[in-house]
Amino acid sequence: MGIIQRFKDIMTSNINALLDKAEDPGKMIDQYMRNLESDLGKVKAETASVMAEETRSKRELDECTAEIDKLQQYAEKAVMAGNDEDAKQFLAQKSSLVDKQASLQQAYSLAAENAGKMRQMHDKLCSDIALLDSRRDAIKAKVKVAKTQEKLNKMGASIDGAKGNLSAFDRMEEKANKMLDEANAMAELNKEPKSADMDALKSKYDSQPAAAVDDELAALKAKLGK
Known part of the structure; x- marks a missing residue:
């Protein structure tokens, strides 16, 4: 049945597409849940349609079977009444309905099989959604912890960088002090004694x-x- 395979493909493509572009697992799981809820609505509608088809096929089959039984009874009554020609007509009509009954039986069997598959898909999807929903909070909590750790890692790297900057400032200050001392010494050497002194x-x-x-x-x- 095409609808069953189509929804299998939809549900598979949903998670695969999200995984391919996932950057934030927390957002991804929320989006995936929304997709599943949307798919569940579609599956419910299709399941109801297929189940309705099963019911209709079963009703047609039952009506045909009931009509065959009536014709059989009429044929028997006609024979008992000595009206063989009437019995033949009833049996001929019954024969045509028997062929129809076989076709209706085949249609009903297929409809019942499809309805069973759709119900299984519906129930499985409901179960998956319930399971994922129960795990969603745990997944998002892990994502939150991971993001906090990532921030701490970045802060640690910034602090280490600041330490390196302080060390560089110390070296620059030491160099500046040395330059000042040298300049003062040179000024002292360049100073000439006054004649008055x-x-x-x-x-x-x-x-x-x-x-x-x-x-x-x-x-x-x-x-x-x-």
Whole structure:
């Protein structure tokens, strides 16, 4: 039956298409569930249609069988009444209905088989949806934990990168300090002594002999009573 294979293909293609482009399992499972719910609605409609066909085929078969039984009874009554020609007509009509009955029986058997398959598909799909729905929260919880861990991993990488930046800043500061020390040293070396300072330094030592002469003169005067 084409409808059964078609819905098998639909349900298979749904999950395969989602898996091919899946980036977020949480979103994927939600989309898959929506697809399954949509498929379930279609399967229900088709199942009802096939079951209705089974019921119609069974009704036609039962009506045909009942008519055959009536013709058989009429033929028997005609024979008992001695009306063989009437019995032949009833039997001829019965023979044509027997051929129809075989065709109706074949149609009913096929309709019943299709209805059984559709009911099985419907029940299996309902069961799958219930199972997946019970697992959906667990799947989404795992996805949430995985995303949290991923964020932590990125934060850890950022912190490690910041440590590396701090180390680089330390090296740059050390280099800047060295450059400043060298510049200060060079400035000290380039500094020339002032001439006024040198004159003051010389006068310090030039004055010492004059002071010694004055002291000696004072001592001599004291000795002479002057």
